[in-house]
Amino acid sequence: MLPLSVYLNVAVGGVLTGLVYGLMALGLSVIFGVVRVVNFAHGEMMTIAMYIAIVLFSAFHLDPLVMLVPIAAVMFVFGYLLQISVINPFITRPEHSQFLLLVGVGLIISNVLLIIFGPDSQNVQVAYAFDSFQFGPLIVDATKLYACIAAILVAAALFAFFQYTQVGTAIRACADNHTGALVVGLDVKRLYALTFGLGAACVGAAGTMLLLIFDVTPAVGPAYTLLAFVIVITGGLGSMPGALLGGVLIGFTEATAGLLFSPSAKSMFSFAILVLVLLFRPQGIMGKRAA
């Protein structure tokens, strides 16, 4: 039997990582909530950001935490262009059609990364990689703490944008009533592209920070896409606080399940949570749904 503090440390580590997962899922949730497109290339988009961070670190020794905002900006542009060029014609098409499109996009992304960077896993070795903070019996990894704080800041900035800016309000109007938004003269196409860009920026920021915690390979995308789905549906598709809450819940579950059972079985528990949520509260913990 392990001492209680070990469980506590693992659980806190899981919660901190979970908040970064939550930011990743927030990107998915924002895109679905507004554009109504299910981004099946979400994890692949995140790997782009992770590899940008790797290149910046190995070539110029730029710390991922410092490069968070520039990388998010690059991903914003990527998402914006992807929406206006490829995805926009598909927003009125059936789900399976969108699914095929984004599977194609994901396939291209992960294999272009494979061609450029090869199949081996890579990471960044920052100076504070093995630092930790001690709060009484609790030991917290510095990387996880920094990543989590950055995730909270990015999420807060996004909340503020949607709540207090005119563009944010316009985007929420599009999400609430597409026809109404067109009627009052909003440029819905541009707002959709902005939203997709914001979603991409979120997942880019999350990827940059996850790099402090995990390695990356070109093939890791689909697993993160799936994780983002699990989180978003658990928390409530389209609910922003729900995505963060779902992230915390899944991060905590995976960390503790990895400790109590076996790390390789940890995802079984998040899928089990997803099935339970779909059964008893299909709209998610924080979600609202008419049907």
Next chain:
Amino acid sequence: MIGRLIEGVPRRALILLGLLLVAALLAPLVASDYLLTVLILIFYFAYVGQAWNIMMGFAGQLSLGHALYVGLGAYSAAALFVHFGIGPWIGLLVAVPVAALAGAFIGYLAFRFRVGGVYFAILTIAVAEFARVGFDHLNWTGASAGLFLPVKQYAHNNLWLLRGHPVMFYYLLLVATVLAFIGCRMLLQSRIGYFWLAIREDEEAARSVGIDTFRYKMVAVVISASMTAFAGVVFAFYYNNLFPEQVFNIAQSIEIILGPIVGGIGTLFGPILGAFVLTGLAETLTAALAAIGVDIPGAKQVFYGLCLLLVILALPDGVWPWVSRRLGLGGDGK
């Protein structure tokens, strides 16, 4: 009965279909070993695509986790064979009910709680992933190290035990594809087929005219899962090895559904054409890249992805409706 099956099908279509069937029957006589493995793959995907199409194309329920039924079918029959020496045809008596039960479980949960659309799709992925991780830890079936069927040199093809030359698997899958094609045609012409189409087009309206939508969606899942389980059994005995990472993988589910989507969802010939187009495309890309001396891992998939984008952009309804119009076969159907 045959009269009803070919009712309303243009003469040209019947002749073309007959020629295709003859070509398929004669193919092993001229095909090299390599081409034969490609053809086996094509008919495997044509058959599974047909099974998936019942759920999505007919009843409008998007399943992204059909690898679950392949895997359950494959593992049930293979485990019975390895542990008890029970042959695949008897094994089917277990494999099919197991997959059907899994389908019924997902359907019951989802349809009762009115979980639909994207939520249903994610539920199917989640159950398949759950099974993948579960089988990774199930020692009885070899866990993540895999389950291996004993391989020997067989003097004769043994159809009863499914041991033998690839040609046998080719004809087995060809027959399965033809039967699935005919079966789907019969289903579409039956009362239940019309109920499915009504549910697909407008579920509320279907319910309001008195169709028991829960029941008929359940029927669709169970039929689709059962048919897919058979493909799983053939998969197990053809490859002789099973890994949870491979059979239950989401990539397997995606491959299964690409064919019918590219071929044309809801059409009878779409899954078959889609399997030909996609497998043919993949093999052509491999050959073309080898010919120009490109040996970069990932290059093929990039082109494959680009082709997928082009197809879905140019032919949103799939390739078959377009081909069908070109051949002057009219509308959709056969």
